[in-house]
Structure formats: structure tokens, C-alpha cells
Amino acid sequence: MLELTESARKELESYFTDKEKGAIRVYLVPGGCCGPRLALALDAATDDDQSEEQAGFTFCINKELLAQVHGVKIDLSHMGFTVEPTMPLSENDGGGCGSCCGGCGSH
Numbered sequence: 001m002l003e004l005t006e007s008a009r010k011e012l013e014s015y016f017t018d019k020e021k022g023a024i025r026v027y028l029v030p031g032g033c034c035g036p037r038l039a040l041a042l043d044a045a046t047d048d049d050q051s052e053e054q055a056g057f058t059f060c061i062n063k064e065l066l067a068q069v070h071g072v073k074i075d076l077s078h079m080g081f082t083v084e085p086t087m088p089l090s091e092n093d094g095g096g097c098g099s100c101c102g103g104c105g106s107h
Contacts, residue, residue: 004054007076012057026061026072026083038072038083
């Protein structure tokens with residue numbers, strides 16, 4: 001379900017250095033001119049979620065969303081965490097090709 005890069009793991013370890021580790025949710029951020037995208041948030045898992053442990057962190061994702069994206073890769077960029085679906089999100093899920101994101105294929 002999940003691939004966590006080394007740089008993302010190190011950033012999570014740094015973040016949780018002085019905090020209790022909580023579950024990390026992968027969720028769908030709707031809309032915007034670039035369409036939906038995946039993001040991370042601290043949140044408890046529910047019965048509707050699939051949970052997985054990676055490198056000492058617990059990740060959860062809604063089972064229906066997981067069926068749609070087939071898995072995710074969590075990485076780190078100069079802008080923060082990136083969450084890329086294994087199966088790209090449909091452009092018809094809200095949004096589309098807009099000039100605010102540099103056009104198609106740039107998100």
C-alpha cells in the first residue's frame with residue numbers, strides 16, 4: 001500500500017522527536033485548478049481505513065480511496081511532503097488542466 005522514502009522517513013522522525021507518534025492519514029484534497037491531490041495529516045484510523053506500519057510510523061488511508069489509487073509513495077521535496085498515487089487520480093474527479101499549475105501533467 002505504501003512506499004516511504006528515506007528522506008521522508010527522516011523528516012517524520014525529526015518532526016516526532018519531541019512529540020508522541022500518532023497515526024498519519026493519507027487523504028484526498030479536493031478541487032483547485034489542478035484537480036484533486038493526496039496529502040498527509042495527523043488523524044486516528046477508523047473502521048473505514050486500511051492501516052499499515054512503515055519505519056515505526058502508522059499510516060492510514062480510506063479503503064475506497066486506496067482501491068482507487070492502488071497505493072502511494074511518500075517523499076520529500078523542497079516544498080514539503082509529496083504523496084503520489086500508484087494509479088494517477090482521474091482528471092474528472094474535479095479540476096483539470098489549468099494555467100495556474102502550468103498545464104497538464106505538471107502536478
